[in-house]
Amino acid sequence: MGKSHRVLASHALDTLLAALRDDGYRCVGPQLRDGAIVFDTLHHAADLPWGWQDEQAPGHYRLQHADPSRAFAWANGPQAIKPLTFAPRETLWESRIEADGRMQFTATLPAEEKVAVIGARACDLAALRLQDQHFLEGAHADPYYAARRRNLFIVAVHCTAPAATCFCASTGDGPLCTAGFDLALHETDEGYLVDAGSEAGTAMIASLSLPAATATRVEQAETAVAAAGERQTRGLPSRNLRDLLFANLDHPQWDDVAARCLSCGNCTAVCPTCFCHAEHDVPLLDANLGRHEREWDSCFTEGHSYLAGIVIRSDTRLRYRQWLTHKLGGWHDQYGRSGCTGCGRCITWCPVGIDLTEEVARIHATGGGHD
Amino acid sequence: MGFDYSGFAGRRPRVAVHKFSSCDGCQLAFLNAGEALLAVSELVEFVHFAEAGPVDPDAPADIAFIEGSVSTPEERERLDHIRAHTGYLISIGACATSGGLQALRNLYADGVDTWRQAVYASPEYVASLDTATPVAEHVKVDLEIWGCPVNTAQVVGVLHDLLHGVQPTQSRDKVCLECKRQNAVCVMVAKGMPCMGPVTQTGCGAICPRYGRDCYACYGPAETVNTDAQGNRLIELGLQPADVTRRFHFINSHAPAFRAAGNKHRSE
Ligand code: SF4
Numbered sequence A: 001m002g003k004s005h006r007v008l009a010s011h012a013l014d015t016l017l018a019a020l021r022d023d024g025y026r027c028v029g030p031q032l033r034d035g036a037i038v039f040d041t042l043h044h045a046a047d048l049p050w051g052w053q054d055e056q057a058p059g060h061y062r063l064q065h066a067d068p069s070r071a072f073a074w075a076n077g078p079q080a081i082k083p084l085t086f087a088p089r090e091t092l093w094e095s096r097i098e099a100d101g102r103m104q105f106t107a108t109l110p111a112e113e114k115v116a117v118i119g120a121r122a123c124d125l126a127a128l129r130l131q132d133q134h135f136l137e138g139a140h141a142d143p144y145y146a147a148r149r150r151n152l153f154i155v156a157v158h159c160t161a162p163a164a165t166c167f168c169a170s171t172g173d174g175p176l177c178t179a180g181f182d183l184a185l186h187e188t189d190e191g192y193l194v195d196a197g198s199e200a201g202t203a204m205i206a207s208l209s210l211p212a213a214t215a216t217r218v219e220q221a222e223t224a225v226a227a228a229g230e231r232q233t234r235g236l237p238s239r240n241l242r243d244l245l246f247a248n249l250d251h252p253q254w255d256d257v258a259a260r261c262l263s264c265g266n267c268t269a270v271c272p273t274c275f276c277h278a279e280h281d282v283p284l285l286d287a288n289l290g291r292h293e294r295e296w297d298s299c300f301t302e303g304h305s306y307l308a309g310i311v312i313r314s315d316t317r318l319r320y321r322q323w324l325t326h327k328l329g330g331w332h333d334q335y336g337r338s339g340c341t342g343c344g345r346c347i348t349w350c351p352v353g354i355d356l357t358e359e360v361a362r363i364h365a366t367g368g369g370h371d
Numbered sequence B: 001m002g003f004d005y006s007g008f009a010g011r012r013p014r015v016a017v018h019k020f021s022s023c024d025g026c027q028l029a030f031l032n033a034g035e036a037l038l039a040v041s042e043l044v045e046f047v048h049f050a051e052a053g054p055v056d057p058d059a060p061a062d063i064a065f066i067e068g069s070v071s072t073p074e075e076r077e078r079l080d081h082i083r084a085h086t087g088y089l090i091s092i093g094a095c096a097t098s099g100g101l102q103a104l105r106n107l108y109a110d111g112v113d114t115w116r117q118a119v120y121a122s123p124e125y126v127a128s129l130d131t132a133t134p135v136a137e138h139v140k141v142d143l144e145i146w147g148c149p150v151n152t153a154q155v156v157g158v159l160h161d162l163l164h165g166v167q168p169t170q171s172r173d174k175v176c177l178e179c180k181r182q183n184a185v186c187v188m189v190a191k192g193m194p195c196m197g198p199v200t201q202t203g204c205g206a207i208c209p210r211y212g213r214d215c216y217a218c219y220g221p222a223e224t225v226n227t228d229a230q231g232n233r234l235i236e237l238g239l240q241p242a243d244v245t246r247r248f249h250f251i252n253s254h255a256p257a258f259r260a261a262g263n264k265h266r267s268e
């Protein structure tokens, strides 16, 4: 582990995929679909988005042609790797009333499917760490999440092409991947540099018998990643905005943003750290059977704050405030850091282009942020 | 008259499916159930459902579904009669919940006369009210199921709830959240299409964005909608004000939130 990079030629990516498949993994990787770069089952390295990059701005995403020798010249797609571990919708249990009248419950745990995801970014890994804290490290680990998580092999790719919406350097989560991967790749003009971050990753590299990379090449690659971080223009004024936000619950900016916000929940749905979900029973005509599901929810829905007959956060002002104060404030109390890893997705995929860094900047400027 | 949700004491509830001014498409939500319809017909007794067989519009029913808007004098009277003979009344589809497409005539002072003359060879045979209106504007409705058309999961789900003594509900969240759960790529952000998902009620499974087209708001307004922000965004995406009006007025023009939003850009 550490600085023991190996060299993987560009044309040898298929060898890596084959080795993962031999180990029983289904490979999942980025590819073009519907005008975006999305994660899906990856059969051949040729299906990677060679020669494509993403142009991102508030409420705006377009693909553009880029260097055809690069498969990872883009920043990030509409969805992080979150759905691989936290399913958008899943059955938690089924029930059946037996002939003797007793009710039997069966947990419907996901199949133990080994999945190797290729192309995770530093912001994704930091977010996965937070999701692990939420789903696995509390008093009651979530067995559904756990079943997927323990079968996940992560091939991260250090980011050299941040979008205009990215600010992982500001949150301290990227663009270099420093932890939470099995393998990490640098994409360079002369192929890939591979480093292991786990025992499984080390074993994988050993099985591929790859030549060692020179220190100079590793240094050059890391310089390129650092430069990518320096090109980022967005940012948050501090890595801990908890006190600022909670001291400004009546700031007029909440009204200002509420006039623009659709309360659509897209920001929470694309955020790689949001974990909220709702549960309900699925109507089945056979009265003896029951099925209990959970699905992604959002603090922008009425159900999210429905309590004993009333909706606590009945308007958009309160909902947007919940999103921002939880994400950048409450997470410090719950998980010891901010819930934002700087991926910029909530900015790009907001249909009206609301930018949390701008909202924070306005509250910071007028709400006592300057000390 | 309060409805007793405690079930039907072992007997099959009587169910009626009534048609008013509509295209008949929402009734297909039952027929499309396929095998499940056989299961349903063992659990309930269809006393009136012209599209499926039994015809007895005057039969008293425990549960009645109404498709279609109130747009003729005869319908206005028939509705009172049905309400008086029904336990739990459910309006289904855009026509019954918001007046539907035909409610476009409500936006014009002389809409009915002008269009009746333009469309029919012998307009004197057509008896219409000046407006096409939702069922709930006339009688008490116990549940509304929005959509154009509604789908099988919705109607069967509601029947299931009532059979089990549960008060049925319908999610009024926006289409967007379901669009994300389905892993669709947002057509508004990635293609600049004038998607109505951010103001439209869920229930369809985000079908349109999943097939690469923009939601056209057939399920009506969601809860807590910001039609001003939506309208402004459509203009930014290149729509003319008249097109924004059409986006809001297309199917559910009589729903207050959409009517006002469309009129705002109409008068500008
Ligand atoms: S808050 Fe926005 S920028 Fe931060 S991690 Fe979530 S989606 Fe990414």
Ligand code: SF4
Binding pocket: A268, A273, A274, A275, A276, A297, A298, A299, A300, A322, A323, A324, A326, A327
């Ligand atoms: S409350 Fe809102 S911001 Fe916090 S995790 Fe849930 S959806 Fe995300």
Ligand code: SF4
Binding pocket: A260, A261, A262, A263, A264, A265, A266, A267, A268, A300, A349, A350, A351, A352, A353, A354
């Ligand atoms: S900030 Fe944007 S994405 Fe989030 S709820 Fe508001 S309009 Fe939707």
Ligand code: SF4
Binding pocket: A266, A351, B175, B176, B177, B179, B180, B184, B185, B186, B187, B188, B189, B195, B196, B197, B198, B206, B209, B214, B215
């Ligand atoms: S495609 Fe439409 S429904 Fe889907 S997220 Fe975008 S705006 Fe919402």
